[in-house]
Amino acid sequence: MSNLINISEAASLALHGLVLIAKNQPLRMNVKVLAEELNASQTHLAKVFQNLSKAGLVRSLRGPSGGFELNKSAEDITFLEIYEIIDSKIMLGECPLGKNHCVFQSCIFDNELNRISTDIYDTFKKMKLSDF
Amino acid sequence: MSNLINISEAASLALHGLVLIAKNQPLRMNVKVLAEELNASQTHLAKVFQNLSKAGLVRSLRGPSGGFELNKSAEDITFLEIYEIIDSKIMLGECPLGKNHCVFQSCIFDNELNRISTDIYDTFKKMKLSDF
DNA sequence: TCTATTTAGGTACTTAAATTCCTAAATAGA
DNA sequence: TCTATTTAGGAATTTAAGTACCTAAATAGA
Ligand code: FES
Ligand code: FES
Numbered sequence: 001m002s003n004l005i006n007i008s009e010a011a012s013l014a015l016h017g018l019v020l021i022a023k024n025q026p027l028r029m030n031v032k033v034l035a036e037e038l039n040a041s042q043t044h045l046a047k048v049f050q051n052l053s054k055a056g057l058v059r060s061l062r063g064p065s066g067g068f069e070l071n072k073s074a075e076d077i078t079f080l081e082i083y084e085i086i087d088s089k090i091m092l093g094e095c096p097l098g099k100n101h102c103v104f105q106s107c108i109f110d111n112e113l114n115r116i117s118t119d120i121y122d123t124f125k126k127m128k129l130s131d132f
Numbered sequence: 133m134s135n136l137i138n139i140s141e142a143a144s145l146a147l148h149g150l151v152l153i154a155k156n157q158p159l160r161m162n163v164k165v166l167a168e169e170l171n172a173s174q175t176h177l178a179k180v181f182q183n184l185s186k187a188g189l190v191r192s193l194r195g196p197s198g199g200f201e202l203n204k205s206a207e208d209i210t211f212l213e214i215y216e217i218i219d220s221k222i223m224l225g226e227c228p229l230g231k232n233h234c235v236f237q238s239c240i241f242d243n244e245l246n247r248i249s250t251d252i253y254d255t256f257k258k259m260k261l262s263d264f
Numbered sequence: 265t266c267t268a269t270t271t272a273g274g275t276a277c278t279t280a281a282a283t284t285c286c287t288a289a290a291t292a293g294a
Numbered sequence: 295t296c297t298a299t300t301t302a303g304g305a306a307t308t309t310a311a312g313t314a315c316c317t318a319a320a321t322a323g324a
Contacts, residue, residue: 002220004252006138064269065320088134120136195291196299
């Protein structure tokens with residue numbers, strides 16, 4: 001059972017966690033609660049949110065009653081942005097595998113997978129935290 | 133730089149190698165030549181072809197002048213079949229991440245990524261070795 | 265001011281997948 | 295029959311992701 005679309009556990013945690021936070025606004029949520037709700041590893045989630053915080057997507061507050069909250073409007077946070085912070089920057093190019101050198105003149109995927117990669121990219125770009 | 137579509141190096145080797153073999157018919161090709169042409173790891177390619185052979189896609193012959201050749205018509209070998217042998221069976225379902233339990237009632241990807249997964253699936257199914 | 269809570273960040277551990285290494289078995293050709 | 299070539303298959307290694315652990319820093323509230 002394999003996934004055709006590449007989304008790491010970490011990116012999934014970021015996406016799910018941020019949706020929860022967006023829905024829960026204006027209240028903050030802390031890692032413990034988030035992990036419980038998502039039924040996920042607390043430490044992993046903490047690491048992921050540490051990165052989201054460093055990237056400026058969320059604001060963090062330490063201490064009792066601390067936690068995470070959005071650092072900009074839910075309308076302005078796309079799935080694409082989240083994905084690229086946690087996994088990595090998406091490169092759309094000639095070959096969906098990112099191969100520069102291939103025995104074949106033109107990519108054996110004949111642009112079909114490029115079309116689809118672009119589709120995913122655009123879809124991620126359209127999806128916002130405010131959709132929930 | 134991350135790939136949106138999940139295709140392992142092994143699956144890529146299988147795809148590229150089989151296309152070469154298909155184009156080279158009716159001559160056999162051995163691992164050494166294939167690896168050189170593809171500029172790829174010889175041992176990895178050998179493993180991949182061992183699996184393709186076990187799965188019945190190719191026929192192997194040992195010894196001098198041995199190598200691999202297709203075990204059925206190039207028209208009857210789809211990219212999907214190759215992909216599923218090397219990576220694994222594709223499951224199209226509710227959630228593109230294959231999550232059974234999610235905090236949210238409906239998958240946060242709202243069927244968009246399912247549409248795309250199905251698109252990839254159908255595209256892989258359409259692409260055949262005889263296209264080259 | 266002190267204490268409990270909570271994030272930050274570094275290091276270490278675990279696990280699964282990808283890749284390599286090594287030896288055995290098959291076979292064509294001398 | 296012998297040798298060189300080539301695939302088969304298992305074991306070992308490497309790599310990357312995920313996960314845990316520990317200490318420090320911040321801060322709210324008693
Ligand atoms: S160039 Fe895209 S697969 Fe070879
Ligand atoms: S159910 Fe698909 S992502 Fe949560």
